[in-house]
Amino acid sequence: MIDLLALPKVQLHCHLEGTVRAETFRALARKYGVELGERASPDRTYAFETFGEFLLLFAKVTETLREPADFAQVARDYVVDAAAQGVRYAEVFISPSVWTFFHPELDVRAAVEAIREALDDAGRPLGIEVALIADLTRNFGAERAEAVARSAVALRPYGVIGVGLGGDEARFPPELYARAFAIARDGGLYGVAHAGEAAGPQSVRAAVELLGAQRIGHGVRAIEDPAVVALLAERRIPLEVCPTSNRLTGAAPAGAIHPLGALDAAGCVVTIDADDPALFGTTLLDEYRFVAATFGQDAILRFARNAIDASFAAPALKARLHAEFDRSRNSVPAGRSR
Numbered sequence: 001m002i003d004l005l006a007l008p009k010v011q012l013h014c015h016l017e018g019t020v021r022a023e024t025f026r027a028l029a030r031k032y033g034v035e036l037g038e039r040a041s042p043d044r045t046y047a048f049e050t051f052g053e054f055l056l057l058f059a060k061v062t063e064t065l066r067e068p069a070d071f072a073q074v075a076r077d078y079v080v081d082a083a084a085q086g087v088r089y090a091e092v093f094i095s096p097s098v099w100t101f102f103h104p105e106l107d108v109r110a111a112v113e114a115i116r117e118a119l120d121d122a123g124r125p126l127g128i129e130v131a132l133i134a135d136l137t138r139n140f141g142a143e144r145a146e147a148v149a150r151s152a153v154a155l156r157p158y159g160v161i162g163v164g165l166g167g168d169e170a171r172f173p174p175e176l177y178a179r180a181f182a183i184a185r186d187g188g189l190y191g192v193a194h195a196g197e198a199a200g201p202q203s204v205r206a207a208v209e210l211l212g213a214q215r216i217g218h219g220v221r222a223i224e225d226p227a228v229v230a231l232l233a234e235r236r237i238p239l240e241v242c243p244t245s246n247r248l249t250g251a252a253p254a255g256a257i258h259p260l261g262a263l264d265a266a267g268c269v270v271t272i273d274a275d276d277p278a279l280f281g282t283t284l285l286d287e288y289r290f291v292a293a294t295f296g297q298d299a300i301l302r303f304a305r306n307a308i309d310a311s312f313a314a315p316a317l318k319a320r321l322h323a324e325f326d327r328s329r330n331s332v333p334a335g336r337s338r
């Protein structure tokens with residue numbers, strides 16, 4: 001058995017607001033008088049049934065983040081929890097558009113600065129580096145997305161390296177955001193997009209061809225069109241696949257084998273992540289364990305290496321992560337055999 005915990009991991013698809021510990025969410029809600037209803041009860045805090053309900057839950061968690069200090073606490077907790085999973089480098093999503101929807105008076109720059117400081121202070125002793133990707137949040141429309149893209153460019157000094165495109169994919173297709181992605185690209189940012197999660201393969205194709213997305217969040221429904229699978233494989237566009245998320249939101253059919261194996265077999269660059277680990281009741285390590293048990297050890301090792309290569313880390317950091325990866329594979333923990 002390989003020691004999955006010891007593998008140095010790169011995290012590419014994780015939303016900071018989706019990592020908020022349930023007890024922190026309840027405490028912040030109490031502090032700010034946010035009505036939780038049945039979510040006040042610990043066994044119902046993160047309950048949801050459909051993708052629509054999940055998006056509302058994500059919004060509810062974000063509603064309790066009001067002050068830069070709240071964001072700093074969440075960022076600190078994220079680093080501690082990620083380090084405990086063996087994460088060494090991460091590109092984490094933040095959703096400033098949702099923050100200011102609830103709190104128009106919030107100073108986004110101050111919040112991102114607080115996040116940056118917390119990530120660095122907590123991350124340095126734990127040996128984990130974290131970059132940020134500002135999600136454009138499709139639900140607010142193209143104009144708002146363009147404003148977020150401009151603000152993301154201005155936040156580059158705080159380690160914002162790219163823009164993402166999450167939210168309601170079924171009602172807000174990629175083509176609406178071509179201009180926002182161009183603004184980000186012209187400002188020196190990378191661009192990634194959720195696609196093929198709540199909409200079909202045409203959404204994946206549009207994210208690649210019209211937005212120039214450099215990675216696809218999930219992309220699992222590409223499997224419905226062999227031509228789109230071939231496009232992803234030929235262009236080596238990495239997929240950030242989150243198995244538990246896909247099962248719970250219905251992006252992948254429950255009860256069937258997850259399509260990530262077929263996507264991998266077709267030559268796609270598959271990586272594995274946890275999406276909103278706290279909200280989905282999972283961890284990155286749980287996702288790695290699930291994939292290792294379902295698709296085998298060689299597959300999880302390949303996907304873990306893919307994540308290093310698919311990241312936007314500088315070449316020197318990638319080389320260091322690969323070297324650490326090799327070392328972790330060569331050292332067999334005492335009392336265990338491979």
Ligand SMILES: [Zn+2]
Nearest residue numbers: 166194217275
């Ligand atoms: Zn996501």
